[in-house]
Amino acid sequence: KDEMLKPAAFDTIIDNKKVSLYWIESDNLKAAFTNYGGRIVGLWVPDKNGELTDVVSGMNSIKGFATASEPYFGATIGRVGNRIAKGKFKIDGQEYTTATNNGENALHGGIKGFQYVVWDAEQPDSKTLVLRYKSQHMEEGFPGNLDVKVTYSIIEDNTVKMDYEATTDMKTVVNLTNHAFFNLNGENSGSILNHKLKLFADRFTPVDAGLIPTGELRNVKDTPFDFRNFQTIGARINTENEQLINGKGYDHNFVLNKTKAMGMYQAATVVGDKSGIQMDVFTKEPGIQFYSGNFMEGKNQFKSGVKDAFRTAFALETQHFPDAPNQENFPSII
Incomplete structure (x- = not known):
């Protein structure tokens, strides 16, 4: 695995939090992640000849992800994936205005969406990675404190499961997804x-x-x-x-x-x-x-x-x- 990715290229401190490289694996499959942006970094699966093939496009360092002109490689997207017209919406009659970062519209959670935050990571076993992030009230213009949990796991040897949970202390909007780029x-x-x-x-x-x-x-x-x-x-x-x-x-x-x-x-x-x-x-x-x-x-x-x-x-x-x-x-x- 160290030939695939060098851990030192992922070990750093961002926003006073430790950033690292994490692996989950089974007999057939290896997946690499970082808690910077909750990103999948690579996914190695056997091709028709049994050769391990990396099918997820990404960078070989945190610097690569942080400075890329494309912000979303492999990232967990939030609070709201995709676009919100003019960055505006109403909940119970109250209008909220979020950061606009895609012309006049909001895209994928705003300027500093979940792709640029550091998640708290824990690995209960070799097939599971749990990431947590607390998004503060009015972060990027969204109401409510939002506790988000993303669990990446390998099940049935050749399946990667992405499980999302979120709780909030007031009515808000949430649309979580993952932006893996595949080839x-x-x-x-x-x-x-x-x-x-x-x-x-x-x-x-x-x-x-x-x-x-x-x-x-x-x-x-x-x-x-x-x-x-x-x-x-x-x-x-x-x-x-x-x-x-x-x-x-x-x-x-x-x-x-x-x-x-x-x-x-x-x-x-x-x-x-x-x-x-x-x-x-x-x-x-x-x-x-x-x-x-x-x-x-x-x-x-x-x-x-x-x-x-x-x-x-x-x-x-x-x-x-x-x-x-x-x-x-x-x-x-x-």
Whole structure:
């Protein structure tokens, strides 16, 4: 593991708190995390030939994460993942204004969201990492003291589980997710456009030019957003389509087909075309944001030595829908 990542590159002090590198592992799988931003740093799984392949894009040091032009590599996102229109929302008639950091809108919890804070970490066993963070009342403009707990664990030898819990002392909004950037052929393997993707979603939420949902739940039929059967990510990504133009590719929330009332249901399956590695995503959340790496610009160096070039990783963020506090027909995040 020390050949994969050097612990010394992760040992530091930020905000008077100790930052480190943590591993969880099973026979088939190794995952590295840091408590800076609650981030997944790398995930090594066997490919079709049994070769361990790192399928999560990230940096090889805390400095790399802290200074990257992309803030969200592998990070726990909060308090509110995705966008809030103009950073404003109301709870019981009171308007709150949060930090805006994406044009006129708030994105992923504001300027110093959960991706830039140091979490308290404990490891009860070799397959589990527990991270905790107390977000203070009015941090980034959000009301209430919020105690957040994220548990990363390996179950059934080849499954990584991300479990989120939060408690608050007053009504607030919460929409937690993880922003891992994946390349199932390996971090250093180039474009993700030939990955095959299946999304268990009959509808998606169209967006305006600022990527705020219009409120419509649109059927994917006869659109480039129909991934109900396997399609390559790149097959229709350059289609003349208003929604793809707005997102510069795919950067959209899909409305998941809730196939059972309780527990986890399947959201997505992705297959790496070169590696044969298959990733299945299960969630209890009503939506999933599929992001095709459209804003990757090759400005940051990944741990394998390659740059984060255009569309060399994708994200699948399980979530409540974007701008939920301002959209009455969306499931509530209060």
